[in-house]
Amino acid sequence: MAGYDVCIIGGGLLGTATAYYAAKAGLKVVVLEARDLAAGASGAAFGGVSVGIYSYSSTRVPPPYVSISKASLSLYHQCQEELGAPLDFDANGSLDPFYDEQGLARGRERAAGLVECGVPCQVVMREDLRELEPALSDAVAGATHCPIDGHVTPMAMVCALAKGARSHGAEIRTSTPVEAILVERGRAVGVRTAVETISAGWVVNTAGLGAAGLAATANVAVPVDYSRGQMFVSERIPPLLRTYVHNIKQTHAGTIVFGATRESGVTDVGTTVAGTKEILAWAVRLLPALAQVRLVRSWAGIRPVPPDGYPIIGPVEGVERLLISVMHRGVTLAPVIGEIMTELITTGRTKHNIEPYLLSRFADAPAGSLGEVQEKFYVAG
Amino acid sequence: MSPAEGAHRPGHDARTEGVRRGAAFAVTVDGKEVTGHEGETVLGVLWAAGIRTLHVTARTRQPRGFFCGMGVCFDCLVNVDGRHGVRACMELARPGMVIRRQQDAGSFPPRGGGSHA
Amino acid sequence: MLETEIAIIGAGPAGMAAALAAAESGVAATVCDEYPRPGGQFFKRAGGSFGLGPAHLGREHEHGERLRRALTEDRIRVLSDTLVWGAFGEKVLMLYREGRSEALRARAIVIATGAYDRPVPFPGWTLPGVLSAGGAQTLAKTQWIKPGARMLLTGAGPFVLPVADSLLRAGVEIVAIVEATRPREWWRHAAALWGQWPRFAEASAYRRMLRAARVPVLFGHKIVRAEGEETVTGAVVAAVDKSWRARPGTERRFAVDAIATGFGFLPNTELPDSMGCTLRWDAHGQAWFAAVDDMMATSQAGIYAAGEITGIGGSVVALDEGRIAGLSAAEHIGALDPARAAQLRAPVQASRKHLQGFADMLNVLFAPRPGLWQGLIGDTLACRCEEVTAAEVRACVREGCSTPKEVKDWTRAGMGLCQGRICRSLVVQAIAEERRIAPGQVPRSSVRPPIKPVPMGALAMSEMP
Numbered sequence: 001m002a003g004y005d006v007c008i009i010g011g012g013l014l015g016t017a018t019a020y021y022a023a024k025a026g027l028k029v030v031v032l033e034a035r036d037l038a039a040g041a042s043g044a045a046f047g048g049v050s051v052g053i054y055s056y057s058s059t060r061v062p063p064p065y066v067s068i069s070k071a072s073l074s075l076y077h078q079c080q081e082e083l084g085a086p087l088d089f090d091a092n093g094s095l096d097p098f099y100d101e102q103g104l105a106r107g108r109e110r111a112a113g114l115v116e117c118g119v120p121c122q123v124v125m126r127e128d129l130r131e132l133e134p135a136l137s138d139a140v141a142g143a144t145h146c147p148i149d150g151h152v153t154p155m156a157m158v159c160a161l162a163k164g165a166r167s168h169g170a171e172i173r174t175s176t177p178v179e180a181i182l183v184e185r186g187r188a189v190g191v192r193t194a195v196e197t198i199s200a201g202w203v204v205n206t207a208g209l210g211a212a213g214l215a216a217t218a219n220v221a222v223p224v225d226y227s228r229g230q231m232f233v234s235e236r237i238p239p240l241l242r243t244y245v246h247n248i249k250q251t252h253a254g255t256i257v258f259g260a261t262r263e264s265g266v267t268d269v270g271t272t273v274a275g276t277k278e279i280l281a282w283a284v285r286l287l288p289a290l291a292q293v294r295l296v297r298s299w300a301g302i303r304p305v306p307p308d309g310y311p312i313i314g315p316v317e318g319v320e321r322l323l324i325s326v327m328h329r330g331v332t333l334a335p336v337i338g339e340i341m342t343e344l345i346t347t348g349r350t351k352h353n354i355e356p357y358l359l360s361r362f363a364d365a366p367a368g369s370l371g372e373v374q375e376k377f378y379v380a381g
Numbered sequence: 382m383s384p385a386e387g388a389h390r391p392g393h394d395a396r397t398e399g400v401r402r403g404a405a406f407a408v409t410v411d412g413k414e415v416t417g418h419e420g421e422t423v424l425g426v427l428w429a430a431g432i433r434t435l436h437v438t439a440r441t442r443q444p445r446g447f448f449c450g451m452g453v454c455f456d457c458l459v460n461v462d463g464r465h466g467v468r469a470c471m472e473l474a475r476p477g478m479v480i481r482r483q484q485d486a487g488s489f490p491p492r493g494g495g496s497h498a
Numbered sequence: 499m500l501e502t503e504i505a506i507i508g509a510g511p512a513g514m515a516a517a518l519a520a521a522e523s524g525v526a527a528t529v530c531d532e533y534p535r536p537g538g539q540f541f542k543r544a545g546g547s548f549g550l551g552p553a554h555l556g557r558e559h560e561h562g563e564r565l566r567r568a569l570t571e572d573r574i575r576v577l578s579d580t581l582v583w584g585a586f587g588e589k590v591l592m593l594y595r596e597g598r599s600e601a602l603r604a605r606a607i608v609i610a611t612g613a614y615d616r617p618v619p620f621p622g623w624t625l626p627g628v629l630s631a632g633g634a635q636t637l638a639k640t641q642w643i644k645p646g647a648r649m650l651l652t653g654a655g656p657f658v659l660p661v662a663d664s665l666l667r668a669g670v671e672i673v674a675i676v677e678a679t680r681p682r683e684w685w686r687h688a689a690a691l692w693g694q695w696p697r698f699a700e701a702s703a704y705r706r707m708l709r710a711a712r713v714p715v716l717f718g719h720k721i722v723r724a725e726g727e728e729t730v731t732g733a734v735v736a737a738v739d740k741s742w743r744a745r746p747g748t749e750r751r752f753a754v755d756a757i758a759t760g761f762g763f764l765p766n767t768e769l770p771d772s773m774g775c776t777l778r779w780d781a782h783g784q785a786w787f788a789a790v791d792d793m794m795a796t797s798q799a800g801i802y803a804a805g806e807i808t809g810i811g812g813s814v815v816a817l818d819e820g821r822i823a824g825l826s827a828a829e830h831i832g833a834l835d836p837a838r839a840a841q842l843r844a845p846v847q848a849s850r851k852h853l854q855g856f857a858d859m860l861n862v863l864f865a866p867r868p869g870l871w872q873g874l875i876g877d878t879l880a881c882r883c884e885e886v887t888a889a890e891v892r893a894c895v896r897e898g899c900s901t902p903k904e905v906k907d908w909t910r911a912g913m914g915l916c917q918g919r920i921c922r923s924l925v926v927q928a929i930a931e932e933r934r935i936a937p938g939q940v941p942r943s944s945v946r947p948p949i950k951p952v953p954m955g956a957l958a959m960s961e962m963p
Binding site: 393395396397398400401402403404418419420421422424425428429432434435439440441443444445446447448449450451452453454455456458464466468473 | 626
């Protein structure tokens with residue numbers, strides 16, 4: 001039979017991770033990316049790889065979420081060894097600062113919940129915090145410290161995953177938009193692009209901003225909200241930060257990367273005065289040494305956010321052989337998503353608990369869609 | 382003129398003769414006292430004193446002077462009164478300024494993939 | 499928040515002319531300029547504390563003084579040492595001045611941000627003492643400090659003449675002026691010289707100056723290498739063919755302590771680009787310029803562009819374009835009725851057309867030729883800020899990167915403090931060569947604020963527009 005075992009739509013973190021793990025498992029894989037690798041949220045993301053930091057949750061991170069995050073973090077270390085290309089990945093721990101009593105209470109809850117899940121996490125107060133991160137301002141009362149967390153350069157990860165996938169025989173095509181997912185008798189059979197029909201045993205929809213629109217072509221409703229994140233980077237400075245402080249990091253080159261705004265419903269990737277002021281004021285308050293450091297560049301990305309903030313992972317009711325994965329924390333979860341997708345394809349099951357993350361939990365939610373995906377949604381700069 | 386004559390000699394004042402300048406004052410460059418005049422930039426003061434290396438680059442440790450002279454290229458970086466990375470060509474020299482020539486910040490790990498930052 | 503009728507960005511010839519035209523039309527204008535005093539590059543001069551006599555001052559000095567005096571009139575507010583770090587929404591400019599980030603709202607905007615010397619790489623080009631022609635001239639002209647005791651000037655086109663003039667007045671010994679073209683190439687364009695008598699007079703005056711100073715001029719040559727350890731000590735030039743490729747076996751070495759390169763200019767189009775104004779590729783200028791009509795209007799309503807950012811034309815064209823832009827901006831906000839505006843513009847438009855004809859001829863004659871980029875190979879740096887070599891850029895393109903953004907993401911070229919101003923044209927040239935396409939076909943990266951680096955503390959306390 002002509003065609004591929006797996007056709008993956010979307011060349012961001014989730015698509016390239018799936019391609020890597022699937023190709024490594026011996027499957028014949030093609031990735032179809034409408035623009036360039038990491039053109040969407042993956043190219044704009046901050047790059048936190050963490051179990052201990054999760055902005056959208058209530059205080060306690062749900063155990064199933066901790067579980068897949070923890071697994072993914074381990075896979076990052078493996079990827080670092082296996083992929084053979086530099087990821088700019090560091091795992092020096094994370095700090096989630098708080099400023100008052102309320103924050104302290106939340107931090108304690110967070111830490112307790114993580115410890116129960118077998119993840120080391122403790123509350124560190126100001127005096128001890130100074131030893132971990134001397135540059136933090138005195139305004140910070142304390143922080144939850146998760147020593148296994150880290151950060152990565154997302155685009156480096158995408159490129160490394162793509163390279164790894166190709167080395168195992170995967171085909172990756174950029175500038176190849178998919179127009180529709182093809183379904184015959186309740187089963188996904190491939191996709192249609194502008195110039196051809198590609199048949200595949202499985203179709204994996206990891207198209208990020210385009211995921212809901214593409215799902216609709218298969219009559220599958222995927223509720224997704226969109227939220228803009230404005231991001232910023234400074235000039236190179238001498239070592240200032242050792243860990244990933246939520247949400248600031250120092251890259252290997254010495255620049256300080258930080259962000260991001262959370263602008264619900266905004267879908268153009270512009271930088272605004274309000275966003276600049278909000279984020280820079282927060283950063284300078286957190287790290288006073290940044291006041292004299294110069295901002296060199298800004299950019300923005302659009303996050304696809306499922307309505308409850310948690311990922312959508314896995315099979316789709318009513319259409320066999322179609323898998324979907326849409327989320328706004330694709331950086332941390334990318335490797336485990338690749339593993340989950342591959343397990344589902346090769347064995348029909350996955351060792352990870354994805355029950356809470358099935359699309360079917362949104363049976364009654366309205367479908368989200370950006371409508372026609374436009375150039376202005378994509379990362380500029 | 383033989384090739385060596387007239388060429389830059391460190392310590393030789395590169396100021397044009399016969400031009401009346403503003404009030405003279407002292408600044409220090411890496412701890413040493415150097416003369417500046419009102420109206421001169423930090424670059425002017427350094428260059429006039431025969432100083433050619435304003436900073437050393439991070440990756441390959443190369444000396445840099447100035448290139449565009451108009452605030453575009455960010456080559457002429459020095460540390461002024463504790464502020465790092467100041468463009469010497471844009472900064473007016475002032476009495477008592479403490480100027481330090483600097484080594485650039487940053488490191489350059491091997492690259493293979495992309496980065497926004 | 500500051501409010502103004504017409505905001506003018508840049509106080510060079512175009513910006514000053516726009517301000518004066520606005521004021522004449524009864525309109526309040528605010529000029530924002532990065533430098534400590536108006537004049538831009540063409541009218542740059544030493545500050546008031548220098549005592550200068552006629553032997554020091556050049557031909558354009560008086561004109562510059564007249565313009566600066568005119569700017570002091572009531573309706574014009576000049577904000578010097580002021581950076582426009584971004585343009586937002588409905589004609590809101592964010593300024594960085596006196597350590598603070600402030601908003602300026604205008605009803606019309608004239609962008610006159612000028613140009614900077616085209617970077618041309620060759621082995622040794624990052625050595626202290628290797629300068630752009632403009633940079634050498636600035637040090638000599640505004641501070642009367644010699645960029646070098648013995649200098650070599652290398653380039654293409656007449657800009658090297660006023661640079662040589664400034665350097666000689668400052669007491670520099672110029673060992674040679676090295677011009678890439680040969681005089682016999684110029685006569686093809688003789689027709690464009692008709693009626694441009696002031697340009698002849700200028701050129702003759704410069705030639706006399708060079709003869710009097712006994713400066714040797716080498717035609718059909720270019721720099722191939724700068725030599726030296728901590729600082730430049732030698733300039734090696736070679737004869738070139740019609741494509742400016744070095745002819746083997748023709749190298750000559752000059753002992754120098756500074757080299758100035760003058761191969762044209764690149765426009766500062768970041769602001770119009772970020773405001774959504776259409777840019778046009780100019781094949782001779784090998785750069786993207788702001789596209790304007792004959793009223794100096796860009797593709798964005800109420801936004802005008804004038805001077806070198808619309809096309810390299812020198813100060814005389816810039817003065818005309820600034821005036822046209824100022825009148826059009828005044829018309830846009832209703833201060834001048836269209837008939838009157840057209841009447842005032844007509845003679846200036848005619849003058850501009852006449853002068854631009856000459857400038858166009860120069861742009862064609864002295865346009866960069868393929869051999870100019872011979873130095874963009876190997877260990878020679880393409881990105882000076884992030885120290886990315888030409889070889890690294892080319893390798894990245896061969897591995898599949900086809901846009902400057904991808905090259906930046908892979909190599910860091912363009913991520914430094916100059917925000918790609920030095921390396922962008924070089925990366926584009928490398929991509930064009932490796933992929934065998936014209937430089938104008940290489941996709942452009944988007945421009946984001948801050949237009950130049952700004953301290954974060956100031957941005958954190960930004961005034962909200």
